Amino acid sequence: MNHAHHHHTPTGSRLGATIAINVVITVAQVVGGLLSGSLALLSDALHNASDVVALIISAIAEKLITRTSTPEKTFGYRRAGVVAAMINSVTLMAIALLLIKEAVTRLIHPVDVSPGPVILLAILSIALNGLCVLLLKEEAEGSLNIRSASLHLFTDMVTSVAVLAGGVAVALFGVHRLDSLLSMGIALYLIYASWGLVIQSLSVLMQFTPPSVDVSKVEEAMLEEKAVRNIHHLHVWQLTDNDIHLEAHVDFHEDLPLSRVGDTLAGIEARLRNRFHVTHVLLQPEFEVCDDTDLIADAACRREPHDH
Ligand SMILES: [Zn+2]
Ligand SMILES: [Zn+2]
Ligand SMILES: [Zn+2]
Ligand SMILES: [Zn+2]
Incomplete structure (x- = not known):
């Protein structure tokens, strides 16, 4: 990425x-x-x-x-x-x-x-x-x-x-x-x-969501990519007052070739950069891996060991 x-x-x-x-x-x-x-x-x-x-x-x-x-x-x-x-x-x-x-x-x-x-x-x-x-x-x-x-x-x-x-x-x-x-x-x-x-x-x-970022709008923007079925386990936080980091699991509809997965992730990243000024994006592509569907995955985050 x-x-x-x-x-x-x-x-x-x-x-x-x-x-x-x-x-x-x-x-x-x-x-x-x-x-x-x-x-x-x-x-x-x-x-x-x-x-x-x-x-x-x-x-x-x-x-x-x-x-x-x-x-x-x-x-x-x-x-x-x-x-x-x-x-x-x-x-x-x-x-x-x-x-x-x-x-x-x-x-x-x-x-x-x-x-x-x-x-x-x-x-x-x-x-x-x-x-x-x-x-x-x-x-x-x-x-x-x-x-x-x-x-x-x-x-x-x-x-x-x-x-x-x-x-x-x-x-x-x-x-x-x-x-x-x-x-x-x-x-x-x-x-x-x-x-x-x-x-x-x-x-x-405390890694709270930056005040400039509306998480529901972020999800909307990410779901604009047609290949994406669901976004879950999302974290958005600031490293400093100038850097916004975002990480999430991206669930795909189909078992796409890696190159097309890459295109989709690049599309998401561009949207996040342009609309929400996210400076650092980390996405985990998935196909029938994760049972989680919650955007904010509190339970998954507390699980030991952390399953990122
Ligand atoms: Zn003084
Ligand atoms: Zn980096
Ligand atoms: Zn997942
Ligand atoms: Zn987590």
């Missing part, structure tokens, strides 16, 4: 740039936090230090993805990006929960800080995180891994807008509670946004 895998091959250099930028933000915040005595800045520095780690995880994953397959790892490290997206989006959620805890504490016990360094560093953080988001914009569209990194950096930028607003509120009106309310709102948005990424990466890891 023909194979035409669509792999994205990102350069990774842009991730490198965002890592460097986040190191700069972290160092600037540590200095600003120590100078102003602002706990908020110091805890945000800690957060940005964890961002550096998250971005490094994404970068390592992107490197691993490009490694070639071996006899021991027939898929190579192609799922590394999905695993990285999973780790980073779960971490992002944990950070959001910490932000909420912090905000509640500050709402109850407002802290006086000198607004000068807070405002300056917030502006710096908006500019630099914004730059990071722009750097990753293109690659984010084709990769769950980069999308999780980019989303995170975007929320960091928005967080800094809130910090800026809070700093200005302190400087102009002496209002100390606005900052806490804003960061709580951002934390809730963070949870909402990272929840989507957790679900997406988990769906790939």
Whole structure:
């Protein structure tokens, strides 16, 4: 069977740039936090230090993805990006929960800080995180891994807008509670946004049917080949967010010569490729072999040993 895998091959250099930028933000915040005595800045520095780690995880994953397959790892490290997206989006959620805890504490016990360094560093953080988001914009569209990194950096930028607003509120009106309310709102948005990424990466890891594929339409398309009597024991899943794999048993009406079986399977494969963007097709032709007729063969799949 023909194979035409669509792999994205990102350069990774842009991730490198965002890592460097986040190191700069972290160092600037540590200095600003120590100078102003602002706990908020110091805890945000800690957060940005964890961002550096998250971005490094994404970068390592992107490197691993490009490694070639071996006899021991027939898929190579192609799922590394999905695993990285999973780790980073779960971490992002944990950070959001910490932000909420912090905000509640500050709402109850407002802290006086000198607004000068807070405002300056917030502006710096908006500019630099914004730059990071722009750097990753293109690659984010084709990769769950980069999308999780980019989303995170975007929320960091928005967080800094809130910090800026809070700093200005302190400087102009002496209002100390606005900052806490804003960061709580951002934390809730963070949870909402990272929840989507957790679900997406988990769906790939659990080998759920890709959301873009309607299995009943797939069966219909496969049955358009006249020689085919029945499609059963079908699995459709994603290796990565860009690769859809499909495997199935194809029951034939007649005991056809192998060359005609091949033509039929090629016809099915072309339909799956064109209509459902399936990148990897594996079909098992059968004539009076299998008693199964169920499209989704739960019982056959659980049988020991597996009868693929
Ligand atoms: Zn293959
Ligand atoms: Zn962050
Ligand atoms: Zn079968
Ligand atoms: Zn199975």
